[in-house]
Amino acid sequence: MGLVPEFVLDYISVNTYWTILFTIHALLAVALLGALTHQAAAVLMPVRQAAGGIDFVGRFRAVHGPAYATAVCVLWLATFVFGAWIYTKYRMYVRIPIEQEGFWKTQGFFEMKEHLATIGMGLLPFYWLVWKNARDPEYAGVRKGLTVTLAGFCWFIFLVGHVVNNVRGFGS
Amino acid sequence: MSTTTEPAPAKAAGAPASLAASATFRTFALVFALATPVIYVICEMRNWPLFTYHPGTNRVDLGWAAAVRDEGPAMYWYGWTASTLVGSAILGAFATMLPESVIRRIPLSLVWILPLAAIPVLVYALRFFWRW
Numbered sequence: 118m119g120l121v122p123e124f125v126l127d128y129i130s131v132n133t134y135w136t137i138l139f140t141i142h143a144l145l146a147v148a149l150l151g152a153l154t155h156q157a158a159a160v161l162m163p164v165r166q167a168a169g170g171i172d173f174v175g176r177f178r179a180v181h182g183p184a185y186a187t188a189v190c191v192l193w194l195a196t197f198v199f200g201a202w203i204y205t206k207y208r209m210y211v212r213i214p215i216e217q218e219g220f221w222k223t224q225g226f227f228e229m230k231e232h233l234a235t236i237g238m239g240l241l242p243f244y245w246l247v248w249k250n251a252r253d254p255e256y257a258g259v260r261k262g263l264t265v266t267l268a269g270f271c272w273f274i275f276l277v278g279h280v281v282n283n284v285r286g287f288g289s
Numbered sequence: 290m291s292t293t294t295e296p297a298p299a300k301a302a303g304a305p306a307s308l309a310a311s312a313t314f315r316t317f318a319l320v321f322a323l324a325t326p327v328i329y330v331i332c333e334m335r336n337w338p339l340f341t342y343h344p345g346t347n348r349v350d351l352g353w354a355a356a357v358r359d360e361g362p363a364m365y366w367y368g369w370t371a372s373t374l375v376g377s378a379i380l381g382a383f384a385t386m387l388p389e390s391v392i393r394r395i396p397l398s399l400v401w402i403l404p405l406a407a408i409p410v411l412v413y414a415l416r417f418f419w420r421w
Contacts, residue, residue: 120347201367205344208364225418232333232411235370236404239325239377242318243400249309255397262401270404 120205135206139286142199143278149192150275155180156189157268160261182264186248189267190241197238200278204231211285223284230277233270240267313385316392320384322400324377326407329369332376334414338368339375 125134158178164171171179215224244263247256308314332338341354345361356363384392412419 120344201370204366205342205364208344208362213362221418221420225415228415228418229411231366232329233408235366235373236326236329236407238370239329239373240322240400240404242314243322246309246315246318259397259400262398266401266404 120202135203138199138203139282142196142203145192145196145199146271146275146278149189149196150271152185152189152192153264153268153271156182156185157265160264183248183251186245190245193238193241193267193271197234200234211281214285215281220284223281226277227281230274230281234274237267237270237274312389316385316387316389317381319381319392319395319397319400321377321381323395323403324380325373326404328376328380329373330407330410330414332369332372333411336365337372338365339371340368341365342367 121131121134129137155177159180159182162178164175164179212224212227240263243259244267247260247263250256251260336353338353340352341350342348342364343350343354343357343360343362344364346357348360353365353368354363
């Protein structure tokens with residue numbers, strides 16, 4: 118039945134337990150997506166000091182990128198841990214029905230999601246380093262490439278998770 | 290004895306933290322990032338998990354193990370991830386022993402190019418799922 122500590126079931130049902138874990142995973146993913154999207158926008162389209170006021174889009178990309186670096190690393194790791202935890206439930210109770218229904222591409226995209234989550238995690242130490250050296254011009258190019266890559270990975274991972282949940286998630 | 294408190298030296302804005310300024314950590318992080326997509330793709334395509342997890346019975350086998358009949362599926366992703374992290378960490382640690390001049394020759398752009406290059410390879414590895 119996956120990783121369920123026995124003592125937890127004295128207080129909540131199995132369904133509640135997995136629902137709590139999944140909700141935490143989803144909320145962490147939303148926070149991570151927001152942080153990385155802000156940062157990617159900031160490196161792709163840095164705001165120049167304008168004479169007039171800054172509009173909504175300008176404010177969106179006017180964030181101080183280095184301040185997000187540690188938060189992004191922590192959020193990626195935390196989202197990864199919760200995702201890995203609920204994956205045991207997914208493998209038993211979601212993937213098998215998906216395969217029985219013949220939703221092969223859905224499962225293929227989920228496999229890709231897990232691949233990118235692991236690869237993205239391996240990039241985090243260097244990502245953190247280049248953002249903590251934000252004034253070093255040596256890292257300007259790699260900072261942009263790495264941040265946009267991680268943001269792209271995060272969007273893909275998030276959307277696939279959302280679609281898979283629609284295929285067989287809550288209430289199924 | 291003075292009763293006044295000396296103000297702590299103000300940290301320069303944007304100055305890197307000590308770990309971020311460390312050349313050793315830079316080398317480790319760079320090689321770790323370069324090794325991760327390469328080792329992960331190899332582990333996935335050759336199916337080399339460090340361990341196999343059987344969620345139906347909560348059993349863990351070292352290395353690759355087949356699913357046991359009537360005990361549910363076997364999961365390899367945890368094992369691939371573990372293989373990748375351990376392998377990348379070992380390579381990163383070895384790289385810290387190399388001369389700085391060697392590490393400085395590595396193009397930094399590979400850090401984001403290699404993960405992107407891994408995508409078509411992984412898509413190909415998942416060809417079983419692309420059925421219409």
